[in-house]
Amino acid sequence: MTxxxxxxTRPARWWREPxxxxxxxxxxxxxxxxxxxxxxxxxxxxxxxxxxxxxxxRQYQTRWMRPASEQELxxxxxxxxxxxxxxxxxxxxxxxxDDPVIKRRVRQKLxxxxxxxxxxxxxxxxxxxxxxxxxxxxxxxxxxVSFEQIFFDGSAPAAKVERAATAALAALARGSKPAxxxxxxxxxxxxxxxxxxxxxxxxxxxxAEQISLLPPGEWRGPLASSLGAHLVRVSARTPVKVxxxxxxxxQVAREWENERREQSRDASYRKLRERYVVTIEPAAxxxxxxxxxxxAALAPAPRP
Numbered sequence: 001m002t003x004x005x006x007x008x009t010r011p012a013r014w015w016r017e018p019x020x021x022x023x024x025x026x027x028x029x030x031x032x033x034x035x036x037x038x039x040x041x042x043x044x045x046x047x048x049x050x051x052x053x054x055x056x057x058r059q060y061q062t063r064w065m066r067p068a069s070e071q072e073l074x075x076x077x078x079x080x081x082x083x084x085x086x087x088x089x090x091x092x093x094x095x096x097x098d099d100p101v102i103k104r105r106v107r108q109k110l111x112x113x114x115x116x117x118x119x120x121x122x123x124x125x126x127x128x129x130x131x132x133x134x135x136x137x138x139x140x141x142x143x144x145v146s147f148e149q150i151f152f153d154g155s156a157p158a159a160k161v162e163r164a165a166t167a168a169l170a171a172l173a174r175g176s177k178p179a180x181x182x183x184x185x186x187x188x189x190x191x192x193x194x195x196x197x198x199x200x201x202x203x204x205x206x207x208a209e210q211i212s213l214l215p216p217g218e219w220r221g222p223l224a225s226s227l228g229a230h231l232v233r234v235s236a237r238t239p240v241k242v243x244x245x246x247x248x249x250x251q252v253a254r255e256w257e258n259e260r261r262e263q264s265r266d267a268s269y270r271k272l273r274e275r276y277v278v279t280i281e282p283a284a285x286x287x288x289x290x291x292x293x294x295x296a297a298l299a300p301a302p303r304p
Contacts, residue, residue: 046084048077056080111265123256129245131256136242139251142195143212146236149189150182150221154228161229165222168231172219178233187227193238203227212237 056076060068068076096102123131132139150168152161168181179189187202200208204226214220214234222229245252 046081048080052080053077123253125245128249128252128256131259132242132245132248132252135255138255139243139248141238141241141243142197143240144193144195144238145199145211145234146192146194147190147211147214147232147234148178149187149191149233150178150231151185151187151227152222152229152231153183154224161222165229165231169219169221172231182231185227193236203230 053073057068057073060072060076090096152164152168154161156164164182171181172178191199196208196212199211203211204224207223207225207230210223211232211234214232216234216237219231219233221231223232
């Protein structure tokens with residue numbers, strides 16, 4: 001038999017593709033096998049489609065950054081056939097039953113199908129704005145505070161700290177500069193538009209809670225922090241604010257899509273659940289009759 005490389009005429013370029021050679025050889029083998037085994041049952045036949053071969057070749061090239069050779073492609077297909085045979089034989093003898101890993105994987109695939117049953121076009125501005133309004137707490141910006149602080153070492157006795165703070169307040173009233181009062185610290189002397197959670201991280205949650213209530217424009221204190229005591233003057237405070245849709249559109253759209261998928265999964269489950277009656281067998285030492293539950297009893301609770 002004359003090989004392609006020894007042909008007297010140069011073949012067309014597509015005729016040299018390894019995948020074509022493999023499919024021709026595979027087709028010939030299937031034909032010969034079919035003639036020799038006419039009683040072959042449909043359930044025992046494995047068809048490796050061109051799409052499967054293309055996918056195997058694509059996965060190989062993605063992983064190894066080069067196309068698979070004919071021999072490598074044949075090995076990939078043989079591995080695919082091996083997996084398919086072992087899977088079918090395992091299912092035939094019931095190895096897929098009561099296996100939590102298999103159940104979880106099947107459930108995940110069914111969840112994806114259920115999510116897409118209610119798939120629709122991307123939400124418009126009206127839907128996103130309604131979702132933002134309904135779930136404002138998820139997207140609200142926290143309170144932000146701008147303030148100055150004068151630090152007093154908390155390791156000193158409380159009475160001494162109190163006297164030093166009182167003296168500093170009097171000096172401030174006489175026009176002294178804040179930088180000349182208190183004790184040195186690595187904490188910033190002034191903070192601009194910091195959210196309360198950031199203030200709590202640097203100064204402690206008790207300090208952040210107290211500063212959120214101080215009236216702006218006046219020196220107050222001493223306020224205890226995780227590091228010591230402080231005189232504080234709030235210069236500005238921005239209340240909790242729901243941002244406009246244009247500023248959080250991507251986040252709102254993502255949350256909207258996640259909720260839609262959850263609702264779709266729940267709706268699919270409730271519909272399927274109506275077809276089943278679940279019987280919970282009692283413990284071996286219990287004389288109670290088996291408990292039977294209806295769809296309504298085990299249906300998921302509605303989401304808030």
